[in-house]
Amino acid sequence: MGIQNPSVPLRTPTRVAGNKHPNRVHRTAGGLEHENTRHDTRFVVIGNHLAQHPELSLLAIGLGTHLQSLPKGAPADIKTLAARFPEGATRIAAALRELEAHGYLRRERVRTPSGRIVTRTISCNQPAAARQRAEQTCRESAPPAPREKRVRKALPAVPRPAYSGPGLLQAAVDLLADLRRHDSRLLLSAEDTAHLAPGVAAWLERDVTPAAVRRALTADLPPEGLRRPAALLAHRLASQLPPPAPFRAQATTAPPPVRHPLRTCDGCDRAFRAPAPTTHCRDCRSDLQEAA
Missing domain, CATH: 1.10.10.10 (Winged helix-like DNA-binding domain superfamily/Winged helix DNA-binding domain)
Structure with missing residues (x-):
């Protein structure tokens, strides 16, 4: 009982009387009064x-x-x-x-x-x-605002071949153009084909056969429609790129035959090929051996 609560008000405030409330409009006995009679003719409504x-x-x-x-x-x-x-x-x-x-x-x-x-x-x-x-x-009446042209999102990057010759790129373009024969949804535009061709060339450069590249691009396509088939193909070309082909040493070939210089036979003056110590042709050497 000795502890005081400081939050308790010291005295209950008295209620403000209705006629003294600050938001109440004060009305006096001499205020405006209306004595209205309804108009039937010659009147106007004013707001x-x-x-x-x-x-x-x-x-x-x-x-x-x-x-x-x-x-x-x-x-x-x-x-x-x-x-x-x-x-x-x-x-x-x-x-x-x-x-x-x-x-x-x-x-x-x-x-x-x-x-x-x-x-x-x-x-x-x-x-x-x-x-x-x-x-x-x-x-x-105003004309409709022009619709903003949607900017087409760029295709994912594709790998590039180390050495791109015209024959390799043409083989890649032919492979991409032939994909629509295996799946009609893979109909590519010329712009998309030009973007994807270096990626296919990088696969062919790594000793991957065209049939294997075709299977990698067309296998397990989603059953629902493809919104942008070129984006899917670019993703597969980059994410499934095989490693470079293993190094294969070239087979050794037999050395070319030795060609001896032409010499003149001391016995018959006929030209023949023979190593340096020999001074007679084959026939003269046979005659010398028989004479001996």
């Missing part, structure tokens, strides 16, 4: 957005109400309004500019069938709705 507009002057609000009450085709120029009201042309012109700035009034210059140019005054009882209609009309 509170005009009658209680926070930015329009009292003259502009009254002039806007008067314009909305006029029938179609009635004159609404400054001279006519100045003759109708005691405010004068300057104040009436300023009030018309206020209504025009807030959308309650539009003035357009048009040409009549007779060729005369006149000013047409348009009184708008709901400027917000008119703006929405104008914006919707602009959106409907």
Whole structure:
């Protein structure tokens, strides 16, 4: 009981009385009262957005109400309004500019069938709705925005042969062009074929037969449709690239036969081929051996 709780208020606050609440509108006995009688003829409906507009002057609000009450085709120029009201042309012109700035009034210059140019005054009882209609009309009449062209994603990189000759690349192109005969989904464009041909040439360079390359590219294709077959083939060419062929030493060949230089026989002056110590041809050597 000796421990005090500092969060407990010292005293319960008194409730604010209803008539003293800060958000309550104070009403006095002398406030406005309405004695309304329903109009059956010659009346106009005015919105509170005009009658209680926070930015329009009292003259502009009254002039806007008067314009909305006029029938179609009635004159609404400054001279006519100045003759109708005691405010004068300057104040009436300023009030018309206020209504025009807030959308309650539009003035357009048009040409009549007779060729005369006149000013047409348009009184708008709901400027917000008119703006929405104008914006919707602009959106409907505006041409559709051009669709952005999708940038095609580049194909995966493929291996390159160490030595690419024209015959090797042509064999690779022929192999790729023939894939559609084995699977109609592998129909490649000329651009895709040019991109994939070095990869196929790298396989052929490593002593892989064309039939083996074809099986590696067409085996176990997904059953569903291929969105881009060239991308799948490029991935297989890069990921399943076989190692280089093992080195094979060339078979040794017999050395070429020795050709002895031509010599002149000392016995018969006939030319013959023989090593350096020999001075007689074969026939003369036989005669010498028989004589001995």
